[in-house]
Amino acid sequence: MLGAIGLDERQETAYRALVALGAAEITDLAHRLALPEPETERTLRRLEQQGLAAQSSARTGRWVAAPPGIALGALLTQQRQELEQAELAAALLAEEYRAESAEPAVHDLVEVVTGASAVTRRFVQLQLGATEEVCALVRGRPIAVRGADDEAEERAATRGVTYRVVVEREVLTMPGGITELTAALGRGEQVRVVDRMPTELVVADRSLAMAPLTGRGAEPAALVVHASGLLESLTGLFEAVWRDALPLRLGGGGDAVIATAAAGPDTTDLEILSLLLAGMTDASVAKQLDLGLRTVQRRVKGLMELAGVSTRLQLGWHAYAKGWVARDLRERP
Template identity: 45%
Template sequence: MLGALGLSTDQESVYRRLVGRTAASSADLADATHLPEATVRAALSQLVADGLVKRTPDGEFSAAPPAVALGALISERRDGLHTAELALVTLAEEHRVAMAGRSINELIEVVTGVDGIRHRFAQVQHAARTQVRNFVTAPFVAVPPGTNTLETVMMDRGVTYRVVLERAALAEPGMIAETVASLRKGVQVRVVESLPIKLVLADAELGLVPLTVESGGEPGAVLLHRSGLLSAMDALFEIVWRHAHPLDVSALAGLTDDDDVTAADAGAPTELDRKILALLLAGLTDHVVANQLDISLRTLQRRLRHLMDIAGVKTRMELGWYAARHNWA
């Protein structure tokens, strides 16, 4: 826990043992921590230098008050981070100016291998100051559903996420749960029939474009710095976003909950009906929707016929229009 303040595991262990005592010798602390006494002495030496521990007149050691000693370290770290942030602004501007005169080879970086792509994917997100935009398509090679832990971290820092999903991706295992979790965190998610590429954008500064993987080939990606090509990717995302269908967490949440598929208000859709409509409007096939909701294909089709009767329509397209106008999905 104190590693963030620069303490090693041994130093933290010794300090924690010492905090609960008025004073102790290095031998006592070695017994309490089960560490070699030489290791304890080295830890104590550094803790004394950092002001966390002091020597007593009889040669033992006592912990400085944590609120004072650790508070000072936290303040130093906070000041250091502030200084680093100021330096980042300056360095980023210097980099931007330098990039303006670079050749196309310097503006485009080829990344190979799953680990390399995953690392760059994290770096691109870290670089964002206002928003991350993402095209998601199947198959998932470097970042499977549920593995992008940075999404929560960056959103806590105020970064906005906008994601466009290819409809086929929603049928992948774990993708519905991942989408619901993202929607609940505040990620804006839309869906389209198909996407031309995978894409991740950090503001208008960086872009990562995974390349098509041949069977048995090594995955690759292209990292784009600010350039005309990156501007084109920016424009492509916004065009696709404007025409994509928004997904709503209220319709998708609880897809594994049990629903009574027979008892319903004859004049209104049930919760299960709303989930069926939401997934069908997202473009999933009957078979995929039935599998996601863990119901039979026959049950799904029976519910759809019932909804068409309620709406007084004859086709699914008419049902979709009716559902949209009456907030059914």
């Protein structure tokens, strides 16, 4: 807990013990911490350097704890000042980088990232660096660029970053696929589905993109594209796939599930309808939603009767006409 102000686990434990005791001999503290006395003394010396402990003037070998409100407050103030200086340095470096890259050379417009760990690290950086929007095309079996990183997405969402994600239908049938997509919808992300995905892709703030460079089976490698005509093409590709994809509605998805009148379809009906329109079979829908096959078929029949249609194709058209599902055809700037 106190690692943020420079204490390791052993130092924090020793300080807490010393605070609880008020004062203690090295022997007693070593026994309490289950540490050798030399190691305990080194830990106390470190705490002394940070102003958290001091040797008693009344008795040699006895140590007392500095008042936490004063000692920790001073360390926190120092940490804030150092953080402010780091933020200022980062801002100056960013300004210097922008000035230098105002007219980048052609070879500076792309980066080649190789190796699974390097690709993953760059992918997370891409999301954490976004300030407005992250767009992603996700395949069922990704080659290099993953479609989601829960921790990075949650941290980005807390900063107001929006997500638009298109997933390949195969994702819905993979273990944990529905659960992950439900969580994404719950974070306010917009999710759509296509039958086949042309490629994997992540675009951050329309200023940086990442796409796979190698084929399946080879060492993971990705291409990071900066502002350029290629970036505009990749962004255009995402928008084209997004326009043709079907919106996904799942329980627990917040705004992704629309409110309906009592006589209209309920939340489960909308989940079933959304998955069917995404191309899943009745059996697959039943499995993913933990429903019986007959329950799914009965609900679909009920939707057809409610819509006054005789085929599932007609049901799909009716669903769009009545707003049970929606496809946003508006062009984005």
